[in-house]
Amino acid sequence: MIIDGKIVAQELRSKLKLQVQELKAKHNITPGLTVVLVGDDPASHVYVRNKIKQTTEVGMISNEIRLAEKTTEEELIELLHGLNNDDDVHGILVQLPLPKHINEQAIITSIIPEKDVDGFHAMNSGHLLNGDAEALVPCTPQGCVILAKKHLGNDLSGKHAVIVGRSNIVGKPVSLLFLQENCTVTVAHSRSTDLPALCRQADILVAAVGRPLMIKADWVKPGATVIDVGINHIEDEQGKDKLVGDVDFAEVSKVASGITPVPGGVGPMTIACLLKNTLRAAKQHL
Missing domain, CATH: 3.40.50.10860 (Leucine Dehydrogenase, chain A, domain 1)
Incomplete structure (x- = not known):
């Protein structure tokens, strides 16, 4: 199953539009x-x-x-x-x-920090670490969790989430968000021993490493949910620019129960979550 980020992002924007109208009408x-x-x-x-x-x-x-x-x-x-x-x-x-x-x-x-809708300020990082429900959280990690829930349901308790990548923008914050969802979390990276074996343990596999098509089918447990954050430009067979993720979509889609495409997966969710953060910032200012 393809987890369509465009559709999920549109659903979120529709909810945000109603909340914006309500905020304007009341305040x-x-x-x-x-x-x-x-x-x-x-x-x-x-x-x-x-x-x-x-x-x-x-x-x-x-x-x-x-x-x-x-x-x-x-x-x-x-x-x-x-x-x-x-x-x-x-x-x-x-x-x-x-x-x-x-x-x-x-x-x-x-x-x-109150206007940091990217969620990158150290103060907001600290709020996220402490599990503050009102924290302004980085947008791409938010989108990853929303897409995982769209496929698996709202209760992710007990799922093993493996994050490939440890950046401050995606890897670290998304690991904290999955911990808040009561997942068991493993953060893997370039120095990890036997990375394919770690990935095969995942119920939810998040690829955020910046290497085109790195995750292959034999890295993925059958039935796993795969969230591909990667945005990489490569040349196709005709020498034209092609946008691909960190996951070999053609291969992995045959074994995963759900997978996000690139483009059209996490990308649209990032902008939708930016708007979500902006609305939250406005409400907190009020």
């Missing part, structure tokens, strides 16, 4: 998201355009700020301080990656 507050884009990275422009489009569709206020590649770290931080103090801005997102002369961690830290 005259419309959640506002400001996206800051530095430089001319083509992929970033596509991501930002999609985020702005979907923000508007659910009835939120969307604002885009584009800055030149040569923008200094100090100038960007000064801009963020202004957004931090703007009551009409409930969520701030700085599109990554940033130009090399700007320290990403310094920028993430410059956004106040």
Whole structure:
């Protein structure tokens, strides 16, 4: 079974749209998201355009700020301080990656935790670690758990979740979220011994390692649920650019009970969860 992230994301956005309308009717507050884009990275422009489009569709206020590649770290931080103090801005997102002369961690830290809808600030990471239900959680990990529940049901208790990858953006936070769902969690990575054997133990396998088509069918337990976070560009047989995940979809789909495609799986959920975080930030501000 293909776990269609586009459909699940649309369902979530429909719920968010109703909640935005309710917030506006009761409190005259419309959640506002400001996206800051530095430089001319083509992929970033596509991501930002999609985020702005979907923000508007659910009835939120969307604002885009584009800055030149040569923008200094100090100038960007000064801009963020202004957004931090703007009551009409409930969520701030700085599109990554940033130009090399700007320290990403310094920028993430410059956004106040209450408006950090990416969920990357150390304060929000701490809330997640402590199991705070109101934490602003990184969007892609949220999407992974929602997709797993869509296939397996809301009760994931006792499932063995194996996470391949230990990044601060996906691997670590998604492992904490599955722990909150009462799963047994294994975090595997490039230094793990016998990675295929670890993967074969998984009831839920999350691939977030950034290696195209790495996970093969013989790495997957029959009937497992596979969530593919990978976004990799490769050349197909005709020499054209092709987008693939970390999982060999053609092979693994024959043994998994459910699998997310790339594209159309986790990606749409990431933006939907960004909107979910923005609504939560607006409610917390209220």
